[in-house]
Amino acid sequence: MCGIVGYIGDKDAREVLVEGLKRLEYRGYDSAGVALLANNRIDVLKTPGKVTKLEEMVSGVQQAKIGIGHTRWATHGEPTTVNAHPHMDCTGNIAIIHNGIIENHSALKTKLTSLGHTFRSQTDTEALVHLIEEFYSRTNNLEMAVRFALKDVDGTFGLVVMAASEPDILVAARRGSPLVIGLGESENLIASDASALIRHTRNVIYLHDNEIAVITRNDVALKNLDDETIEREAEHLTFDLEQIEKGGFDHFMLKEINEQPETIRNAFRGRLIEETGISNMGGLHEVDDKITNAKRFVILACGTSWHAALVGKYILEQYAKIPVEVDYASEFRYRNPVLMEGDVVWAISQSGETLDTLAALREARKSGVPVYGIVNVVGSTIARETDAGVYIHAGPEIGVASTKAFTSQLAVLNLINLLVARKRKTISEEQGREIVAEMRKLPGKIQQILDNTGVIESIAEEFKDSRNFLYLGRGVNFPVALEGALKLKEISYIHAEGYPAAEMKHGPIALIDDNMPAVFIALGDSTYDKILSNIQEVRARKGNVIVIANEPDSRLKELARHIIQIPKTIDILSPILSVIPLQLLSYYIAVKRGCNVDQPRNLAKSVTVE
Numbered sequence: 198m199c200g201i202v203g204y205i206g207d208k209d210a211r212e213v214l215v216e217g218l219k220r221l222e223y224r225g226y227d228s229a230g231v232a233l234l235a236n237n238r239i240d241v242l243k244t245p246g247k248v249t250k251l252e253e254m255v256s257g258v259q260q261a262k263i264g265i266g267h268t269r270w271a272t273h274g275e276p277t278t279v280n281a282h283p284h285m286d287c288t289g290n291i292a293i294i295h296n297g298i299i300e301n302h303s304a305l306k307t308k309l310t311s312l313g314h315t316f317r318s319q320t321d322t323e324a325l326v327h328l329i330e331e332f333y334s335r336t337n338n339l340e341m342a343v344r345f346a347l348k349d350v351d352g353t354f355g356l357v358v359m360a361a362s363e364p365d366i367l368v369a370a371r372r373g374s375p376l377v378i379g380l381g382e383s384e385n386l387i388a389s390d391a392s393a394l395i396r397h398t399r400n401v402i403y404l405h406d407n408e409i410a411v412i413t414r415n416d417v418a419l420k421n422l423d424d425e426t427i428e429r430e431a432e433h434l435t436f437d438l439e440q441i442e443k444g445g446f447d448h449f450m451l452k453e454i455n456e457q458p459e460t461i462r463n464a465f466r467g468r469l470i471e472e473t474g475i476s477n478m479g480g481l482h483e484v485d486d487k488i489t490n491a492k493r494f495v496i497l498a499c500g501t502s503w504h505a506a507l508v509g510k511y512i513l514e515q516y517a518k519i520p521v522e523v524d525y526a527s528e529f530r531y532r533n534p535v536l537m538e539g540d541v542v543w544a545i546s547q548s549g550e551t552l553d554t555l556a557a558l559r560e561a562r563k564s565g566v567p568v569y570g571i572v573n574v575v576g577s578t579i580a581r582e583t584d585a586g587v588y589i590h591a592g593p594e595i596g597v598a599s600t601k602a603f604t605s606q607l608a609v610l611n612l613i614n615l616l617v618a619r620k621r622k623t624i625s626e627e628q629g630r631e632i633v634a635e636m637r638k639l640p641g642k643i644q645q646i647l648d649n650t651g652v653i654e655s656i657a658e659e660f661k662d663s664r665n666f667l668y669l670g671r672g673v674n675f676p677v678a679l680e681g682a683l684k685l686k687e688i689s690y691i692h693a694e695g696y697p698a699a700e701m702k703h704g705p706i707a708l709i710d711d712n713m714p715a716v717f718i719a720l721g722d723s724t725y726d727k728i729l730s731n732i733q734e735v736r737a738r739k740g741n742v743i744v745i746a747n748e749p750d751s752r753l754k755e756l757a758r759h760i761i762q763i764p765k766t767i768d769i770l771s772p773i774l775s776v777i778p779l780q781l782l783s784y785y786i787a788v789k790r791g792c793n794v795d796q797p798r799n800l801a802k803s804v805t806v807e
C-alpha cells in the first residue's frame with residue numbers, strides 16, 4: 198500500500214523523509230520519491246525500487262526544511278520513475294503525494310488537457326495536481342486551491358501538497374485514506390501511518406474524512422471542505438512500532454483478514470455499472486470481443502489462486518455458459534496441453550512472480566492463444582507478460598498465507614463473469630442488476646462476520662489439539678473447503694483435507710471417529726438438503742461437526758456441534774463470505790498452538806522456484 202510522509206521544521210527534511218519512508222517499507226511498495234523545497238525551488242527525486250536507492254540520490258541535493266515523500270504501490274500505471282510520486286504541476290510550483298484512487302481521473306484529464314495542462318505520467322494522481330494548479334492560478338492560495346479542487350474529485354484520497362510560492366505550509370486532505378499529523382517542538386509531520394513519525398513525536402491528531410489540514414512549523418489548523426474550522430485534541434500514542442505496523446492487530450494475517458471489507462470495495466471500485474447491470478474493467482477493454490466470443494477458458498494458477506480459479510469455473514460455467522478448464526500451472530506445462538483457436542488462457546497470481554504460473558503461461562503463448570492475467574502486484578512479471586488483464590487491487594499481502602488476495606481474486610472473477618454473461622446474453626439486464634446490487638452489499642456483510650469472531654475463537658480453543666480435520670462443501674463452495682483445509686495446514690501444521698461433501702462416502706468417511714472434526718459449508722442454497730444428509734453420515738460415526746451456515750434450521754441445529762452463522766448472499770458470491778470464518782478458524786488455532794502465523798515454516802510468500 199502506498200505510504201505518505203511530510204515534514205516542516207528545523208531538521209534536515211531529507212533525513213526525516215527518508216527515515217520515515219523506511220518505516221513505511223513494511224507496507225510494500227514498488228517505487229519511492231521525495232520533493233524538497235528550499236530557496237523557492239522544489240527538487241523532485243524519484244526512483245523505482247527501494248528507498249535506499251532514493252537515499253543515495255537525496256544526499257546530492259540541497260538541504261531543505263520542508264518536504265514530502267512517498268512510497269508507491271502501483272495501481273494506475275507501471276512502477277516507473279515518471280509514475281512515482283511526488284507529481285508536479287505544469288509550472289513546477291506545486292508538488293503532490295497521494296494515496297487512494299481518483300475515479301474520475303480520465304474525465305478530469307480530458308478537461309484539464311483542453312485547458313492547456315500537459316500530463317506526463319499514467320497515474321490518476323496527476324489529474325489532481327493539475328486541477329489544484331488550475332484553481333491556484335485563480336486564487337493564488339494553496340489551501341483554497343486544494344479545497345476547490347477536491348470538490349471536483351470522485352474517489353478516495355490521503356494527500357499532501359506543497360508549493361514553492363508558499364514555502365511555509367503543507368496542505369493535507371483526507372477521504373478514505375488515513376493520515377495522521379505528528380505535533381513536535383518547532384516542527385510538525387504528517388504520515389499515512391504513525392510508524393513514520395513516532396521517532397519524532399508521540400502526540401498526534403488523526404485527520405477525519407473530508408477534512409483539510411494546514412500545517413506550518415508551529416501550528417496545525419483543521420477545516421472541513423466547506424472551510425469551517427474544526428477543533429480536535431491531540432492524542433498520545435502509547436503503542437510500539439511493531440503494533441502500529443500491524444494496525445493494532447497481533448499479526449499481519451489478522452490485519453489482512455480484517456481488511457477484506459475494504460479490499461473487496463477496492464476490487465469493485467469504478468468497475469460496476471448499476472444502471473445496466475454489467476462490469477467495466479479498463480484492462481480488458483481492448484480484448485472484450487476475444488473474451489466474449491471465446492469457446493473455452495483455461496485458467497492456470499497454483500495454491501490458493503488455483504482454488505480461486507476453481508470457484509471461477511463454477512461461476513463462469515453456470516452464468517456465462519462458457520466451458521472452463523482449471524489447471525495446476527505446474528502440471529499444465531508438462532502434459533502437452535491441447536490449446537485451440539477460440540481458447541482464452543487466464544493466469545491467476547497474487548504475487549505475479551510464481552514461477553510455475555509464469556512458465557505455464559509462456560507455454561500457453563507458444564500455441565498463439567491470448568493469455569490474460571488476474572494479478573495483485575502491478576508491474577509484476579506475470580502482469581507484464583500477459584496480453585491484457587485485471588488487477589485485483591488487494592494491496593500488499595504480507596502474511597505468507599493468502600487471505601485478502603483470495604477474496605479479491607473471487608471478486609474479479611465475478612466481475613469477469615458478469616461482463617461475459619451479459620455480453621453473451623446468458624443473463625438478462627435485470628439479473629445483472631441484481632448481481633451488482635449484491636456485490637455492493639458484500640463489504641458490509643464481511644464486516645458482520647468480522648464483528649462476531651467469538652464463536653470461532655472458542656471452536657479454535659476446543660479443537661486446537663486435533664491431529665486431523667476434514668473440510669467439506671458442495672458446488673461453488675467445494676473449492677472453499679479446499680482453501681479452508683490449505684489455510685489450516687499452512688499455518689497450524691494440522692493435517693487437513695478438503696473434499697466435495699458427497700465424495701466422503703467414497704472413501705474419506707473411513708477416517709471419521711470421535712476425534713475427527715469435520716467442517717461443513719452448508720449454506721441455504723440448492724445443495725442444502727444434500728449436505729444435511731452428508732452431515733448425518735458424519736454424525737452417525739460420532740464425528741464432530743462444525744457448520745458454516747446462513748440460517749440454520751432445526752435439523753441442522755440438532756446435528757451440528759457448532760454453527761458459525763454468516764449473512765446470505767447469492768450463490769456465486771457466497772465463497773467471498775464463507776471463506777472468512779475458515780481463515781479466522783485457522784488463524785486462531787495456529788495462534789493457540791503457538792505457531793508463527795505470518796511466516797509459517799517452509800513457506801515463502803512468492804515461490805520463484807519450480
Ligand code: F6R
Binds near residue numbers: 501546554683687802
Ligand atoms: C497459500 C498461498 C499459496 C499461493 C501460491 C500461488 O496461502 O499463498 O498457495 O497461493 O503459491 O501464489 P501466487 O498467487 O502469488 O501465484
